Amino acid sequence: MSKKEVIVLQDILGTNKKIAAEIREKTERRGILTVNFLSSPGAGKTALLEKIAERLKPQAKMAVIEGDIETERDAERIRAKGVPAWQITTGGACHLEAKMIGKILPEVDPDVDFLFIENVGNLVCPASYDLGERLRCVLLSTPEGDDKPKKYPKAFTTSDAMILTKADLLPHLPFDVEKAKKEALELNPKLKIFLTSALTGRGLDELIDFFLASRRELTRHA
């Protein structure tokens, strides 16, 4: 990168960090657990959020912010589950930024317990942008291959949890779950790891428990 490019990027990230800190302060003060979902396109972020909505809705209030380059499809899928959802279409931009979340936040019911943010499908750029989340979760779908943590490290080093998705396809794939876990933990020893399938429900109880426990911890300290 040229010197000018580095300076502009530092400006963008600096401003983003400041807005993200304000979002974190505001949401945590209200007891809202904010979760940022990162992954490649088609790793199953929306399908997982649909299942989370089904399981979490009877016991907690949630809202979803959907990030996409084009189309309103994802927000519509979440609204069909009876959960309020906002769609951000970035019109080409490859990641969400904190200011985009900041604009929507005043519209979100301040009494929600959980605010899930589905980032643009991109395993690279979103990792550099703090959205003010309390938890960052990277999804890795089993068809993508067990070598992805080492190849796209930043999404894994900056996350609190790695959610392996589409476990139902494992019988048809060369994906080595233990290798993926081992290499992800080498990058980030604190990573919580979940093996899930939105289709069969595998691993979803553990994941919901993790979100509920994370929120209890937040409200205990709030």
Added chain:
Amino acid sequence: MSKKEVIVLQDILGTNKKIAAEIREKTERRGILTVNFLSSPGAGKTALLEKIAERLKPQAKMAVIEGDIETERDAERIRAKGVPAWQITTGGACHLEAKMIGKILPEVDPDVDFLFIENVGNLVCPASYDLGERLRCVLLSTPEGDDKPKKYPKAFTTSDAMILTKADLLPHLPFDVEKAKKEALELNPKLKIFLTSALTGRGLDELIDFFLASRRELTRHA
């Protein structure tokens, strides 16, 4: 984006375009068909290149440039097929740029018939960077879902071919091949479409024929 950001981006893209034009002129004059492979992480770019190497090597000379954020793994896989390969590790950057290709080009045997470039696994950013290629191919793996062309349009509108990969998984997936084709063609009516599996070999003959025919057309005009 701020005005300053827009100006810097225009500078980057302008410089990139100039270098890309030089690369195109140089390679096409030598009769080298340059192909830029774009896709999400784990769509099977390297697996497809391994199969292309097996089938093309007996009848043509080829070389591969691999783009990755970290690790040399992909170039090693290609070299294991007896094909010269260069690894670019971008160290965080989310796409290849023409200047990176320009640096390697003097090392590539000027007598090769095909130069394949595997971009960083990212369905968004690489679409904005011309690498001087003659053909751009976007890979869409069936597990990613048939809705991806409309959600990530630029990779599809700027490509010459869409290669659907992992067709062997179709019996286990809700992927609708006709819907994916239809939506991709709505975005780009000139798109050539191939349905392939590196595992079973499905569609690879048609793909190899396409590359060979594209090279014949290039050398006819050169």
